[in-house]
Amino acid sequence: MARQTQTKSASKKKKASKMKTTKKKASSAQSKKKATPKPAPKLGLSNELLLQMHRLMVKSRALEERLIKIYKTGEAFFWIGGPGEEAYGVPLGLLANKGQGPKHDYFHLHYRCTPTMVALGMPMIDSIRLIMNRSTDTSTGGRNFSNHYCYPEWNVVPVGSPIEVQYQMAIGTAHVQKRHKAGAVTIVTGGDAGSAEGDFASCLVWASRPANPLPILITVQNNGWGISTDYDGQHGETSITDRGKAFNMRTRVINGNDPIESYIALQEEMEYIRKEQKPVLLEAKVSRLYGHSSASGANFVQNEDCCINMFEERLMRAGLLTEDDASQIKAEYEAEARAAQEQVRLEPSPQKETLWDHVYTDGENGDWRKF
């Protein structure tokens, strides 16, 4: 009996101490939870990323507006660029696997991709050297238009002036990447009007062959215009991406004026391409904030949506940015762009001796006079 009582009381004690331990565990878990509160991201992405994207968007806009001023004051012959496409172009640059060679992503860009280049890390002065045609311009040696970038170290192949040829060329790097099996993708960008050209159709055909589909992100930045011809009069298809459906290709239309939607969509589509090694056709609806180019005046267009203004309003409502922060960031980048222009003014123009550098025919410098 005594033994029984002892056993009972021992088991009671054990139970009690077990309960205590469980309670202790629960309360320590609670206190741990309290010690490291994880605020849910207010706008779907981390606050750091949102503020990083905002800064890069403002930087890209400040650079483009400086390029326009350089043109308007007669210090450049021509301007074309991407103000209005920051909310789409910046996420595209941030999400890339940057580097040289087929194990990294390839970029076949067009002339509205300053936001992507800024997100990749291009210094402002590079773009200013290009538009001011200085020999220090690393993209073209001072011999091409603004926004015609070339960065072999980041797989940014030279931007061409004939529109859409990049869609055909992109097939080549996508083929190589597929063979390397490193999960890298080829990214090709262009405009809505240009999608009428044969190169675009060829790209859809070659990207989607069932025997060898390619890891390629085919994008169209649809601003509703081809110089002065509007979209509605030219396109029988409702969306440009509808054309991808005929090739059983994964397609997506996004609001390219929304950096959060753009980032999330691009991340999902790039992950799909890396994993499945198949193409995606993506259309981003964007604004054209300064018209086509300097050929159409390069003046601010009042009735277009401005992605930076809209993003700043959201960041302010979420308590992530104040008006003072926004004007300070803008002033900082405007000053950087102005200082870069002042430096570039002192740099030399290309000389006649270098005219045929990097031009090759049959392995020789291609002086057309000697053909």
Ligand SMILES: Cc1ncc(C[n+]2csc(CCOP(=O)(O)OP(=O)(O)O)c2C)c(N)n1
């Ligand atoms: C092969 C070729 N045809 C015509 C032109 C002249 N051109 C330059 S830009 C442009 C409009 C392109 O519009 P879109 O593709 O929508 O791009 P956006 O300029 O609107 O971004 C045209 C026709 C050219 N550069 N190359």
Ligand SMILES: [Mg+2]
């Ligand atoms: Mg267009």
